[in-house]
Each structure stands twice: as structure tokens, then as C-alpha cells.
Amino acid sequence: MSQVSESCGAQAPREQITGVVAGQIVAVTDAPLLTSAATSWSGFLLETYSVDVVRQDVTWGWNNAHVCLLTRGSINFRVQAAGGQQEFQSPAGGVFVFPRGYGEARFSYAPSDFHLICVELDPSRTAEYLGSAGPAADCAMIPQFGLEDPQVSALLKSMAAEVNEGCPSGKLYSQSLSLSLAAYLQGRFSPKRCKLKQGQRRFSRAQIDRLEEYVRANLGGELSLDNLAHLVEMSPRQFFRIFSTTFGSTPHRYIMMARVTHAKALLRAGHLLTEIAASLGFASQSHFTNVFRKMAGISPGRFRQDNRTKSVG
Numbered sequence: 001m002s003q004v005s006e007s008c009g010a011q012a013p014r015e016q017i018t019g020v021v022a023g024q025i026v027a028v029t030d031a032p033l034l035t036s037a038a039t040s041w042s043g044f045l046l047e048t049y050s051v052d053v054v055r056q057d058v059t060w061g062w063n064n065a066h067v068c069l070l071t072r073g074s075i076n077f078r079v080q081a082a083g084g085q086q087e088f089q090s091p092a093g094g095v096f097v098f099p100r101g102y103g104e105a106r107f108s109y110a111p112s113d114f115h116l117i118c119v120e121l122d123p124s125r126t127a128e129y130l131g132s133a134g135p136a137a138d139c140a141m142i143p144q145f146g147l148e149d150p151q152v153s154a155l156l157k158s159m160a161a162e163v164n165e166g167c168p169s170g171k172l173y174s175q176s177l178s179l180s181l182a183a184y185l186q187g188r189f190s191p192k193r194c195k196l197k198q199g200q201r202r203f204s205r206a207q208i209d210r211l212e213e214y215v216r217a218n219l220g221g222e223l224s225l226d227n228l229a230h231l232v233e234m235s236p237r238q239f240f241r242i243f244s245t246t247f248g249s250t251p252h253r254y255i256m257m258a259r260v261t262h263a264k265a266l267l268r269a270g271h272l273l274t275e276i277a278a279s280l281g282f283a284s285q286s287h288f289t290n291v292f293r294k295m296a297g298i299s300p301g302r303f304r305q306d307n308r309t310k311s312v313g
Helices: 123-130 150-164 170-189 205-217 225-231 236-247 251-268 273-279 285-296 300-312
Strands: 018-021 024-027 045-060 065-081 084-091 094-098 105-121 144-148
Touching (some): 045 150, 065 150, 065 170, 084 094, 105 123, 123 170, 123 236, 150 170, 170 225, 170 236, 170 251, 205 225, 205 251, 251 273, 251 285, 273 285, 273 300, 285 300
Antiparallel strands (some): 018 024, 045 105, 065 084, 065 094, 065 105, 094 144
16 A cells, blocks of 8 residues: 655656645655546546544645545544644544645544545646636635535546546546636635625527537537637536536536437448447447447447337337
8 A cells, every 4th residue: 555655755757745844845645546647637636535544743735625535444543733633533524625825734644444546636727727726826715624525526526536547538528617616615614704696698509500510510529628618718617517507417418418319320320330439539439338228228339229119110
């Protein structure tokens, strides 16, 4: 099992989740169980860890904002910061939020054996998604230790699952998950706790036509949130919100449904599953089959068989 780094070595490579020890930026670990840096993932950097530690007086800080989810085991620790000492106990399911610029605090872990998902909010990517620094700005979030938050938990688990499977759903899905996480953190844990009221703005008919035409023409390509937002001259965050209001669906689900709808026509025409998967941008035949079953409630093979039977009858 890997262990959280305590060294004060040189600055870690860019594609590692890092923290601050004695004023130096160091990697959390050189051997995560899983890292998005080794995949085609295009969202926030994600790593998972298996940790078996007893730590006394470990000083650690955060150069970037981090969100973590304890997925197995428990953590018992205390934090000695400027406000005094605090004791924390967190079972599996606990969420931890560490703002960018959170000063080097003193951690003491009791005997612990736990698994953790950790996501680092890159400031430049956050600004790209939200149009502002948002939760990646210095001290833009209230620290959380072991909070139960089903929304964050679900998002981090979905992100880790996608990375673990080799990112079969493409850029749009990874970007959508990261955008959803950033937007939720900004609203949920902002020190001001102020959410701007959002109107029910929708796309114009011309914008809808432009988007639908682009999606139809690129069903087999790599559709990204950035490209779709650019079509209507919006930031990814604004686009995501208005798209959901207009179509009643997230961009990723809308595109998956469009691919499944086209796949039905190809199945009726007798095309092979491998051909359909390749032509519609699915990562593999198994990925196509899984998505089709979820969307249509039936496997592609059964759909083709049923439609052949109906046409013969």
C-alpha cells in the first residue's frame, strides 16, 4: 500500500496532486492507486490512495484547493491551526474540503487504514469552466473535515469510476463532471454563502438549430463542453446551465441519447455492433452496449432481434 509522503523533496511533477511541507511543494504520494494523469481524462486531476499510517505532528498545507472523499475505513486525527486544536473522526463517506492557501496545519493521525479519492482544483481550468477563479481562489471555500455530502460523494465516485475504466465516455463527460463539482463547491462552501439567483434563460431558436446541427454532424467525433459552448459564444458554466434548462438534460446525456437514437436506425439496417460503436464515437463495443442498455432499457442485440421479428411479422 502507498503511504502519504512526509518528505520535503523538490517540487513534484506537474501531473501529481501536491501539498506544501516546510514551504516546499511536494507530491502527496509517488504511487497513487489510480491517477487520471495516466489516462485521457480532461477534467480536474484525480488520484486515489490506500493509506495505512500512524502520524504524529505532520505539518501539511495546500497550494491548490482539494476535495477528498473517504471511501473505506475511517480517519481519527487532530488539526492544530491558528484557531486552536480540533479533533476529528470520520467514517467512510466523509468529505474533506481544503481551500487553496489553507496554511500549513499540524496533523496527527491515530492508527488509520483507509481509502481516499482526491481531486485537485486547478485554478486555470476552474477559471475556464466558471469564467472566474471560483472555489480555486485563495481561501474561497470554508474548510470541511468529514462532512457528509451526497452530492460531492456522488460526483467524486463518478469521476473515479470513469478514470478507472479508461475514460470511455470522452471529454464532454469528464469536463461536465468537473464543471458540476466546481459549481457546486462554489455555491455550497463559499464563505459568503451567497448564490446568485439564476433566471430561466433558454437558448434562442437559432442557437438550438446550430447546436443540434453540430451534434448531428459530429456524433462520431470527440464532442467537448468547450467546443459546444464556443458555438453559442458562452462560458462552459453558462452554457451547461442554459443547455440543461433548454433541453431538460445535461449535454453529455443529450449526446448519448442522440447516439443511441441513431444506433437504433443502424441496427434496423443490419449494421454490426462493432461498426456502430466505431462510427458513433463509443470507446468500444462493450461501452456502446452498456450505454444503449441504460438508455433504451434493452441490449442492442435484443433490439435488433425484436425489430427484425416485427418487420417479418
